[in-house]
Amino acid sequence: MSAPTGFDVRAYMRDPLQVRPTDLDLPALGDLDPATLEALTRLEAAERALLHRMRDFLVTPTHAESRVTAFLTTWAYEQHWLVQTLGAVLAANGRAAGEDRATALGRLRRARDERLGPVLGAVSSNLLGADVTGAQMLTSRLDTAVLTESYRRLGAAEPRLTATAGAVVRLKERHLAFFTAEARARLAAGPGARRLARIAVSRWQWPGTRYAARRTRAHPAADPEVRAALLGLGPGLEGAAAPLRGTAGTRSVGTALTRIGRR
Template identity: 50%
Template sequence: MSAGAPSTDGNVVATAAFDVRAYTTDPREIRPSDAGLDALTGLTPTTLDVVADLWRVERSLLDLLRDVLVTPAHADPRVTAFLITWTYEQFWLAETLAAVLEANGRPATEPPGGPLGRLRRTWDDRARPTVAAVRTNLLGADVTAAHLVTAWLDAAALTHTYRALAAEEPRLEPVLTRAGAVKARHLAFYADDATRRLAASAGARRLARRAAARWRWPGTRYAPVTAATARLVTGRTAAGTAGVGPSEVGLAHLDETVAALPGLAGTAPVRGAVDRLGRRRRPAVAASPRRA
């Protein structure tokens, strides 16, 4: 990370820039064969709800690659080099989460979603890439900083969820810690490149503030998360009562980290997303019968 950039845990440090070449030659994939699936059977339905939400988000992030590559970001060799290895790591992370579900008799499937979610999915599949290509190419290279900021937010939100789930279900701790280590390198790249771009351009800072204000908790565009994920992430009870426990402190820390980026002082996208997350959630899904 460049000098003065926020680290992955929110502290300001002075270190060298993220080494993309080293990252691309050392992928850190997590494969199902490495997850110790035999020890991960018999997980509770609420735990599986969270794993299913995580699988859905990690898998859907691969779809975002299509949107990014039609923007000016595709012309940046540093970004495209990073994305090649990022895609490889994302694919295997999603496959491993699917394998945990399968080991517990829960097929990895997308939730049905409501009419609005289906409409959004149709738009994203058929029209959004073209519209985004026109819009972002008119905005120019400054839009890449906005992509990096929202990518940081997505990865930070997922890391928060991994940590909370590992604390609640110790059997998942080894695989979720490895998932967090994969995300840590993603966070470092996003923070480093975003800091550099935001410091250099007022236009980039303006677009990034706008993108942060519109950011939503990952995976909620087509369907809300399950009640289990909303409770785990927010630390709120079914009645909606919030405490000042580890979840609340961790979420506030994420906003502090975003606000430390150039031009983003005073923003609190995580708090806004979490408030919406607690209001909009799916009911728990009953576990499917175990396969013979």
């Protein structure tokens, strides 16, 4: 059974934050520049990828964690409308939502993941037990943090999207608060959870990049300012719980960013 961590899940469920296509003046967004459209395309792909990842979590021991499953119910609702909104902005600019940029190898990998991933993940994680939830909360924290930073930069770069990006940041900050609190509590519980978390962070990838072509240009991780901001994400769990020191430090995050930068 999940233990309280300070994040009020019931209050969160009572008050979902919705970013819907009807909130935007879509005709006024119909001539966005190519760089902005590229950023939106990547964000839409990342948000869809997170929905699939959370689906896979629920075939692991995490499905028995009442706080997590309760949170994810509302999280999925918010995510659904965010994906729809990003897709609507892309459509207003003549781009298809859910554009598939996977390579041939990526498509094969995705087919394998969709068929076997949930089964293999369920078997391995169930053998590992409840400790796997801490690792999942930590990688979800990284996912959410990098996306939050991306929306902040999008809002600063395109004034017409400032209000929308700000609303998404507020939505993401609540997600970030939950994943941070859950990761702290679970990784402080024992060395097994921390060991799995180290492995998970070392394998972490930028959301939505698993099937994409290897391209460095225009990738957010190639921007020195973004990389500097993201390198500060690792130590964010330290201090609140002494046993977490080194679990998600800059070395693991830096290694992940270096690997992603080569894509």
